[in-house]
Amino acid sequence: MDPDLEIDIITELDLVNTTIGVTQVSGLHNASKAFLFQDVEREIHAAPDVSEKLIQLLRNKSEFTFLAILKQRALTSGVILSIREQEHSYFELESSGLRDEIRYQYRFNGKSRTEVFPYRMADWQWHKIALSLSASHLLLHVDCNRIYERVIDPPETNLTPGSNLWLGQRNRKHGFFKGIIQDVKVIFMPNGYIAQCPNLNRTCPTCSDFLSLVQGIMDLQELLAKMTAKLNYAETRLSQLENCHCEKTCQVNGVIYLDKDSWVEDDHCRNCTCKSGVVECRRMSCPPLNCSPDALPVHVADQCCRVCRPKCIYGGKVLAEGQRILTKTCRECRNGVLVKVTETCPPLNCSEKDHILPENQCCGVCRGHNFCAEGHRCGENSECKNWNTKATCECKNGYVSAQGDSVTMEQSIPCCSLPAPDSKRLHSPKPTRLIVAKGPVLQKLVQSFFKPSYSTGFGCILTCGGSGRGEGDGAARRSWWPGKELGRILSPDMHERSRSRSPFAGALFPAAGSSALLCLPQCSFDHIFWQQIPQL
The missing domain is CATH 2.60.120.200 (Jelly Rolls)
Incomplete structure (x- = not known):
């Protein structure tokens, strides 16, 4: 008790x-x-x-x-x-x-x-x-x-x-x-x-x-009445809210953007848009440059796309805008002219035999110098790699450069992602070659010659090509990838012959044993299969 x-x-x-x-x-x-x-x-x-x-x-x-x-x-x-x-x-x-x-x-x-x-x-x-x-x-x-x-x-x-x-x-x-x-x-x-x-x-x-039970029931009835009143009020409010457009916003780096607002990410050269509370970003589209023979494409500070600038030539060596060469003095290519620049070189803590001169620089460094640690930044989905005399940006695994090769730190070309391969499709950032033989043939794609050309807002434009043998000038090849127009069919001398609805549709071989023609497809590898076709 x-x-x-x-x-x-x-x-x-x-x-x-x-x-x-x-x-x-x-x-x-x-x-x-x-x-x-x-x-x-x-x-x-x-x-x-x-x-x-x-x-x-x-x-x-x-x-x-x-x-x-x-x-x-x-x-x-x-x-x-x-x-x-x-x-x-x-x-x-x-x-x-x-x-x-x-x-x-x-x-x-x-x-x-x-x-x-x-x-x-x-x-x-x-x-x-x-x-x-x-x-x-x-x-x-x-x-x-x-x-x-x-x-x-x-x-x-x-x-x-x-x-x-x-x-x-x-x-x-x-x-x-x-x-x-x-x-x-x-x-x-x-x-x-x-x-x-x-x-x-x-x-x-x-x-x-x-x-006590009766009192408890009365209390519950009172509570039920109050909850019913609150529920009816909430339903009334909800019915009013159904007719109200609640705009979703996006928050990026502490900044709030309204729905359909657009802005530019300077760090990654991307156009971003707020869509129903989700941020969608696409890399700025940079068209291919057709520079004159006396100019080279270079990157300019605070610009995402390369521009054409006059080149310099010294002793048979071609220098782009901003590159340097050491003669008796240090000179830098500016607007097509080698201009003398004054640069104080720091002392080197290594023996003279380990002194090396980096590419396009006037001051030497010690062998094994960490160029990547000089504060340069690579583009998105890429990483810095040290070489003997320079540093380049290379794409990470699963990505391919929008320019095709590794680039210098100053170029900072973006990298585009590619789908992973499976057992039926061939998805590869590496080159691809079209093989055609006499008789019933097995038309297939092998790793040979697929290179990205430049980046767009929707993907990479790839340069594809290869070699093959045909039975005559202008022999047509059957298309196995129907779809919208994806690129241009070019002859070896880079003149346009026709437009394709697939990477290889309507490709022409000018003569037996000659090089295959080039095309410019997008960087989607879907629907590319091994395929048996009859003799042409």
Whole structure:
């Protein structure tokens, strides 16, 4: 039993130290003390702090049980327990041997109420009594037997401060109990009689349990009504939001862009657009350069695409814009003219035999110099690689350069991704050759000559070509890749012969044993298969 849910009246009243009218005797059992209440004037009541403790425990309680073990002298009447305030009794349990009845007195709505239960307890025998209250439901057990069960007016439990607790009498002068009392307790829990009679099974919910259930259902109904109102309000708001266009935004490097906003990523030379909250970027399209014979394509600072700039020639060596050469002095190619530049070279921490002169530089470095560590940056999907006299940018695995070969750090040509190969298709950034033989032939693609030409916003434009043998000038080859126009069919002298709807559709061989013609397909390798074709 939880000690916070019960109060032991005999212990709280400290009857051991009481000398007038009370004597400790043997009880029904030896687990607790029993006391004989003699037929003399006495004042057995609780101290103010004990009474206040009981008042607080009873406050707002709808369930509690009064327990006692007693042995009453025959033909006597007396109050077992009384809780009262001056002339008003909140709780009083009395046993009358003259009328053979048990009386329970309480208050309801400020008025006194009394319940009478016919039963003989004044027979000088040991009896266990348990009076249980659960709201308006009353149970009376005697000797662990349910004697009475009634529905009464709910007793008041909010006692007035200053009320007092009396044991074995009503007040100072009346209701003296004559006999032995043991184990007087008040239990503040449902079915408290089980503490006195553990073998009594709890078979049904108490009245207080039922009232709590009803209150819980009422609370749930109130909560359901509130939730229904909130749900209806939310549905109304949602129906309004369905007609509202909620624009999705994109956030890049702390900058928020609205839907369909476009911007340029200077670091990667890409045009980016915010589309429904997703950033889509495409590399800027750089058209092929047709520089004049006296110019070379070079990269200019803050520009993504190369431009044509006049070249310089010194001693048969061709220099592009910005490249340097060491003669007696250091000279740099600027606008087609070698201009003298002054450059202070740092001292080298290596032997003279390990001195090397990097390409297009005037200052030497030590062999094994880390050119990649000089702060240059390669393009997207590429990485820097050191050589003896320079550094170049090379594409990572799975990518192919949009220019075709490794490039210098200054060029920073982007790399385009290619699909991974499978068992039926040939996807390769390496060159491809078309082989055609006499008789029924097996037309196939082998790694030979596929080079990227330049980058577009949608992919790479590849230069494809190869070698083959034909049966005559202008022998036509059957197309096996139908589709939209992808490139141009060029002759070996780079003149356009026709436009193709596939990389090899309508390819012409000018003469037997001559080189195959060139074409410019896009960098999609889908639908290229091994294929058997008849003799042409």
